[in-house]
Amino acid sequence: MKKKILIALTAILSVIIITLIAAGCYFFHVAQVRSKKDFVNSEPIAKTNPIYPERESFLKAKKEKWYLTSNDGLKLDAYYLSAEKKTDKTVIVAHGFANSKEGMAQYAWLFHELGYNVLVPDDRAHGESEGDLIGFGWKDKDDYVKWIQQVIEKNGKNEKIALFGLSMGAATVMMTSGENLPENVKAIIEDCGYDTVWNELVYQAKDMYNLPAFPILYEVSFISQLRAGWNYKEASSITQLAKNKRPMLFIHGDKDDFVPTSMVYKNYEATKGEKELLIVKGAKHAESFQTDKKLYKESIEKFLSKYFD
Structure with missing residues (x-):
């Protein structure tokens, strides 16, 4: 009888372990492997959207292709x-x-209309860039350091640079802020970024x-450590912001239920540089620009004007 019980318990335990392994692999694929994500809205914005004209203008504009090789x-x-008029000011935009x-x-065109050169990369495992594993900003921060270097190499040693990011891109520029950046980087703007990868995925x-x-x-997270070389708890905007001394503008919608609005206050408190906070009333995740287009554009223009002489 004891032997039968032991066999039954072993079988149950084996099923549990196999199930957990299968579930872990499945959720790793959902979170981090390059593939179509059904839970992400990939539909183009409607013609009735207030920021549709900006989107179409950028897509129709004649653009250069830039490339780099990651570490x-x-x-x-x-x-x-x-920019339409020659300038030594560039904004790097993270998706x-x-x-x-x-x-x-639409964001790239916003900065173009404000008179800046604009660089918009495809992150690793996105768009036309290579890679199978999504970096969640943690791996991407090293790539953005190289994009910054490339802007300086191509545009000159006196180029003034700002970083802007949306959602994961916002986390990317916050994580980049804690790296050893050149003095050319004058300011950073993040819109609805998470405080840590761990907290966002728990949510x-x-x-x-x-x-x-x-x-x-x-x-x-353990699978990520094995396959990607980093775990979810180390990937922290807060930790990186604690090393940042550059001016930052934090933007978040007060109706954001994808990256909770509460996270922006943690990020805001963490940074060591000059800082401003814009909470857009009625805005859901990544919708602050379209929710209050005038306020959004004016806030960014005013913020950047302080640090680009």
């Missing part, structure tokens, strides 16, 4: 659009999760799948 050998791709440089067209596991962090997210 781990990936060929990365970007659009570059010069969100499962998005691409085309998806940032999404509960919100999307009604799952607690333990044990699945611990397992998925």
Whole structure:
């Protein structure tokens, strides 16, 4: 009898272990492997959207293609659009999760209209850039350091640079802020970025799948450590912001239920440089620009004018 019980318990334990491994691999694929993400809205914005004209203007504009090779050998791709009037000021624009440089067209045109050169990369594992594993900003920060260097190499040692990011791109520029950046980087703007990858995925596991962090997210983070070389707890905007002394503008919608609005206050408190906070009333995730276009553009223009002489 004891032997039968032991066999039964072993079988049950084996099933549990196999199930957990399968679930971990599945959720790692959902979170980090390059593929179509059904939970991400990939539909183009409607013609009735207030920012549709900006999007179309950028997409129709004549742009250059820039490339670089990442530290781990990936060929990365970007659009570059010069300002109408020659300038030594460039904004590098970072897109969100499962998005691409085309998806940032309206933001790129906003900065173009303000008189800046604009560089819009495809992150690793996105768009036309190489790579199979999404970096969540943590791996991408090293790529953006190289994009910054390329802007200086191409445009001159006196080039003044700002970083702008949306959602995962916002986390990317916040994480980049803690790196050893050249003095050319004058200011950073983040719109609806998460405080840590761990906190964001804990939130999404509960919100999307009604799952607690333990044990699945611990397992998925471990898989990331094995396959990508980093785990979810180390990937922190807060840790990087604590090393940042550059001016930052933090933007978030007060109706954001994808990256909770509460996260912006943690990010805001973490940075060590001059800072401003814009909470856009009624705006859901990544919709602050279209929700209050005038306020959004004026706030960015006023902020950047302080640090670009």
